[in-house]
Amino acid sequence: MSDPSTFDTDVLIVGSGPTGATAALALATYGVRAHVISRWNWLADSPRAHITNQRTNEVFRDLGLGEEIERYASPWDVMGDTTFTTSLAGQELVRLRTWGTGDDRKGDYIKASPCGMVDIVQPLLEPILFRTATERGASFAFNTEYLRHEQDAQGVTVFLRERLTGREYTMRARYLIAADGARSVIVDELKLPVEGQMARAGTVYTIFNADLTRYSQHRPSILNWIVTPDASFGEIGMGLLRAVRPWTQWIAGWGFDINKGEPDLSEATVRQKIGVLIGDPNVEIDIVKTSIWYVNQAYATRYSEGRVFCGGDAVHRHPPSSGLGMNTCVQDAFNLAWKLAYVVKGFAGDKLLDSYSEERAPVGKQIVLRANQSRLDYAPLNACFRVPGAENPVAAGIARFRDPGPDGVAARRAVQDALDLKNTEFNAQGVEMNQRYVSDAVLADPALGPEEWARDPQLYLQATTRPGAKIPHAWLVGRDGRRVSTLDLTGRGAFTLVTGLAGQAWAEAARGLGLPYLRVVVVGTPDAQDLYCAWQKVREIEEAGALLVRPDGHVAWRHEAAVADAATARAMLTEALGAVLDRPLPSGTPQSAGLHDHPAPAGKTPAFVV
Incomplete structure (x- = not known):
């Protein structure tokens, strides 16, 4: 092996999200020097990923974080039912027992793992990973921008810039991990093959504070889908109210037509949309942040080039449907970290590192296709609540769904099959655990x-x-x-x-x-x-x-x-x-x-x- 004194760190990691932070934590735990750089001032500032599945909780358990994660997460039983309503305050249409909480699936989940599922948002998860990684020896540098890298037979020279001072400098590492997100500069530099489509649909997300306890506490649900005749909600055809902090902080989500440009994000429009989803004009709403994101359907077929390894959203880009994103990021890092540790310590040869891409690229492709298919699988459910050709198709569909006549009977019979199909999103234990x-x-x-x-x-x-x-x-x-x-x-x-x-x-x-x-x-x-x-x-x-x-x-x-x-x-x-x-x-x-x-x-x- 090369003289360690010639390297500033064993592994330099670009990106401090779930992939980068988990990699740093695991490497530090295994006694390998890891240094993380992030161009931002701190960690995640919005509650993006949240569903934490059993396999990811097994990873956290292995790394000694099981109790810490549970302390800050919304517990499994709170994830509960997924509701489909005319508004949160309005009449329900159907419910689906989700995330393995239903009577017919809970036993499968309990039998499969010592870990259940939890819901923990990124602003709570990332500081746990960061703090524990630093306690175990990893180092972090925020406000630091990645510029480029050069590889040679012994290591990687990484060119960096301090954003606060403008100072440019280099660091020398044995290996480089690119965890720099869906717009990965490093994936582009390496010219890794990426298949699929970026930005095929668009979504608005608004974080807001409102006490909706009276509408949620009796039927705990992380996700509430709103089927309403009062608004159009893009590809999925429904609006979303997602509980961030039960039951006082939320995300309101709705789709928009990307062919018409960016949507109206004025406060008046956003408040009107949220009001439609809640269905109670007397609820006080405090808007925290509104942003848009695009639905991607792209995956890399190879994750590495030489001494550089890419993971997380950099190599699998997809919507949050099925709750697979953060979980796959964490599992990428867990797969890679022990292999790097064994090579750095001389226990393994370089060929072991080839197995990272061989093992994880098929998983990345699978979850990209699954997440996008989960969006498409709302179509049969939407059909139960829509009458094509009617002046207001959704209003007519909801009326038909409640009708005691033959058309209503047929619609209610069809909704059972539509909900069964949605089990492939909300109770897909095999997708999550059958790698x-x-x-x-x-x-x-x-x-x-x-x-x-x-x-x-x-x-x-x-x-x-x-x-x-x-x-x-x-x-x-x-x-x-x-x-x-x-x-x-x-x-x-x-x-x-x-x-x-x-x-x-x-x-x-x-x-x-x-x-x-x-x-x-x-x-x-x-x-x-x-x-x-x-x-x-x-x-x-x-x-x-x-x-x-x-x-x-x-x-x-x-x-x-x-x-x-x-x-x-x-x-x-x-x-x-x-x-x-x-x-x-x-x-x-x-x-x-x-x-x-x-x-x-x-x-x-x-x-x-x-």
Whole structure:
């Protein structure tokens, strides 16, 4: 490796949003120097992303932030129903149980993960990531503008400008992360291939304060869709009232026709629109900020070039429908950070870094297409509340929907199918949790054919230990008698060899390697008792088989059955780790492992072994 003194930092990160801040946090946690620059004076100043799904909460749990996130978030049950009304104060048309809170889905979500969902807006999330990252050693520079970069065989020279003084200077880093958003300068510089369309539709968002408790507390909902004959609301065809701080701060949203230029954002027009959505002229409204944003449908097919890695909105640009944006940003950073850490520390070869783009680019494409499809999927629902050709199609549609005659019966029957379709946006646990990585950092099991899906893979999680999938959650019981998830026994910066009491050869082999980044979990020992037999049900291998789980929780390799002895196990494990890490394992006297055999308590800062 190069002399560290020749580098100002190991990884320089452009952008302090969810991608950049999570990358800095994870790298600092793993003992890697990370420096973040942002051209802005502080962090997010508007409540953009907010839905935080189970997989992202698992990432935060792994990084020791579970309790901190919960402290500032709106809880899962508050996310509750999504309503469709003529106005917030007016008559409801239908409701949909969303985000896994419904009676028919809650069990799926509880079974899938030790983490539920929460709602935390960016102005609350980003300071948590920032503070924790700096506490663990990352550095940040605000009011600092990225100018350009130059790569060479050893590192990256980044040219920067202090916006307050105009001073220009350079920093030298081993690697550069571009987390500079949907208008990414660095993605353009690298000429990464980007497919799709930018700015295909437009939306107005207005943040406002108003006490709407009387209309929301009895039916808690983060999202309220307004079907009203009094206004036109663009592509989706409905207006939106989104709770930012239940139930006193809100976002009002509505679409506009981009072919007619930017919409009227005068205070009088904005107040009129908000009044239509609320439906109560006596509510006092304090407008905080009004802005417009454009609906993008674009994704990069490759995320890196040399020593520069791009993530977050820079490489997947899409509307907030389905609540996938911030979640995918965080998960990009989590996937990349451990790989950079292993290469910087000499545990892995450079080829490991190629797997970042191989694994995350397909996910980015998937969520861009899904988010845009979710907008289009409002069409069948709108059709239930519209009568084409009528003088006021929406007013006529609402009247028909309430009519006791045959037309009303047909409309009410159709709305059930339309709501079922919207489950692919609002109860899409499979979209959020079914990622299957295919790369050189995953060793496919040659005995396995293509995966067969028992249920709709968009709606339902299919837990599996197939290489490339995330290790399933199962409750075990620790030495102290408390429940502990399989997710808590793995991850935290290390590879984990998971086997059972009958797999002592695997455990002996793994411990004998003495690697500082490999821990051993033997299910059935006092620290990991399968008292519920929950692990037996989901492990898909024999008790004497073995799983090799990566630091990000994804299965890198598995062997389904017992081996003859520890020597055989060691040879197989050495080969697998060497292939995944692109580096032959060291021979000779084993290193001091420095392993941590006990999981961190849920939400607490864990001990990391990298």
